Amino acid sequence: MGKVFAHMTMSLDGFIADPRDGTGELFDWYDAGDVTVPSADERWSFHVDENSAGMLREVLANAGALVCGRRLFDHTKGWGGTHPLGAPVVVVTHRTPPDAAEWKTTTFVGSVAEGIETAREIADGRNVTIASANIAGQALDLGLVDEVYVSLVPVLLGEGIPYFANLTGAPHRFDDPVIIPGKRATHLKYAVRN
Amino acid sequence: MGKVFAHMTMSLDGFIADPRDGTGELFDWYDAGDVTVPSADERWSFHVDENSAGMLREVLANAGALVCGRRLFDHTKGWGGTHPLGAPVVVVTHRTPPDAAEWKTTTFVGSVAEGIETAREIADGRNVTIASANIAGQALDLGLVDEVYVSLVPVLLGEGIPYFANLTGAPHRFDDPVIIPGKRATHLKYAVRN
Numbered sequence: 001m002g003k004v005f006a007h008m009t010m011s012l013d014g015f016i017a018d019p020r021d022g023t024g025e026l027f028d029w030y031d032a033g034d035v036t037v038p039s040a041d042e043r044w045s046f047h048v049d050e051n052s053a054g055m056l057r058e059v060l061a062n063a064g065a066l067v068c069g070r071r072l073f074d075h076t077k078g079w080g081g082t083h084p085l086g087a088p089v090v091v092v093t094h095r096t097p098p099d100a101a102e103w104k105t106t107t108f109v110g111s112v113a114e115g116i117e118t119a120r121e122i123a124d125g126r127n128v129t130i131a132s133a134n135i136a137g138q139a140l141d142l143g144l145v146d147e148v149y150v151s152l153v154p155v156l157l158g159e160g161i162p163y164f165a166n167l168t169g170a171p172h173r174f175d176d177p178v179i180i181p182g183k184r185a186t187h188l189k190y191a192v193r194n
Numbered sequence: 195m196g197k198v199f200a201h202m203t204m205s206l207d208g209f210i211a212d213p214r215d216g217t218g219e220l221f222d223w224y225d226a227g228d229v230t231v232p233s234a235d236e237r238w239s240f241h242v243d244e245n246s247a248g249m250l251r252e253v254l255a256n257a258g259a260l261v262c263g264r265r266l267f268d269h270t271k272g273w274g275g276t277h278p279l280g281a282p283v284v285v286v287t288h289r290t291p292p293d294a295a296e297w298k299t300t301t302f303v304g305s306v307a308e309g310i311e312t313a314r315e316i317a318d319g320r321n322v323t324i325a326s327a328n329i330a331g332q333a334l335d336l337g338l339v340d341e342v343y344v345s346l347v348p349v350l351l352g353e354g355i356p357y358f359a360n361l362t363g364a365p366h367r368f369d370d371p372v373i374i375p376g377k378r379a380t381h382l383k384y385a386v387r388n
Contacts, residue, residue: 012344012368012384013358014208025365140350150206154371154384156334158364164207170352171219174206177348179375186371188380190206190348 002064002127004116006136007149008163009185015160016133021075026153029185040086041079052182059149063087064123067115067139069132070095078106085129090119092135112138133163141169145192148174151185196258196321198310200330201343202357203379209354210327215269220347223379234280235273246376253343257281258317261309261333263326264289272300279323284313286329306332327357335363339386342368345379 008016009026017023033049037056046056063085070093081103083089088105092115096108107122109115112135119128130136130145139145150163174190181187202210203220211217227243231250240250257279264287275297277283282299286309290302301316303309306329313322324330324339333339344357368384375381 012342013356013361013364025367148206152382154368156358156361156364156366156368158358158361158366162207164350164352167207167350167352170207170350172350172352173219174348174350176375176377177380179373179380181370181373183370186373186382188346 002062002120002123002125003146004120004128004130004139004144005147005149006130006139006145007059007151008131008133008136009151009153010163011153011155011157011160013156013158014162014164015157016163017161018157019159019161021071021161025155026157029151029153029182032183032185039084041082041084044084049183051180052185052187055180055182055187059127059129060085062127063129064126065090065119066129066131067092067112067119067135068130069093069135072132073106078103081105087129088122090115090122092132113142113144116142116144133161133165137164137167140172140192141167143169143194148190148192150188150190151182152188153185196256196314196317196319197340198314198322198324198333198338199341199343200324200333200339201253201345202325202327202330203345203347204357205347205349205351205354207350207352208356208358209351210357211355212351213353213355215265215355219349220351223345223347223376226376226378233278235276235278238278243377245374246379246381249374249376249381253321253323254279256321257323258320259284259313260323260325261286261306261313261329262324263287263329266326267300272297275299281320281323282316284309284316286326307336307338310336310338327355327359331358331361334366334386335361337363337388342384342386344382344384345376346382347379 035053037046173193177188229247231240267285367387372383
């Protein structure tokens, strides 16, 4: 049985992007080391430290489906049809795009619960990754998340888009994390206590 | 030469207290283990795991002075005159209390910069600890902080008083942290890049 987990890269003050959706130095860790980890998109790869490489390989190897919000989908132009994780994408949106049928590996659904359920079916026993912060928060509130991964970056941005906001079901309690010390990111894996 | 560092216990979503100043389960780690670490106030002590004990002993052994804001001072009633760290306290406040002269080990100053300078003089080569979040943020913006300690608690509070807010000098960049895995808190020690 696969797990449902959220993974975001977050500044020490809780932001996953600057106010203009820029990720800037938050993603420095993707290029901070000598170990090459290929993404599913052959046009690019990660270059990270050994610890981060182990974490990324595990995420890549077990990715069964990915759930994201419409904003991320639009912002990345649907990753050109191939998400770096190499998994089919489920987009939670209230406005199905007119060209929905042309996205061969993307499914559009109307709610977070439906998104997780659809992704579980697609993943077929592998993991479901939540890649949008607002979807992660709503899924946490719905009790649908097994693990929360945070790649914690040693910077205070001061402002931006938060990972965790507008939680209606807080407090959410986790086990102590598995800690993977990486270069320019400390990877923390928390199991959610339900 | 002593260091100036800020140390706060923070939820994974960045809060050091709930909206009513309650610290609730954030401080569970102070009582989550079998190792007794005496505080400077003989009326109470910490009971923590071995890793957290090492961290606390280091902080206690090197505490030369403590800087806090007026709200924390009032909230704790000046720790009854004896801060658990056993160090003299410098309070940054615009309203010196009428009974200021009666606080034998407490100094009242009017600005953050003056607070850090006064604490450095009192510490006389030992460390200065900043114990209020808003003072820590202002001192960071002034370039007066050497290290930022975060005891990161595996809970999402959803709302509360943030550790880092209203930063005027962000982004602030740190080295990768020294990581001390503790029970119910992951201790992260960041050196500030100036």
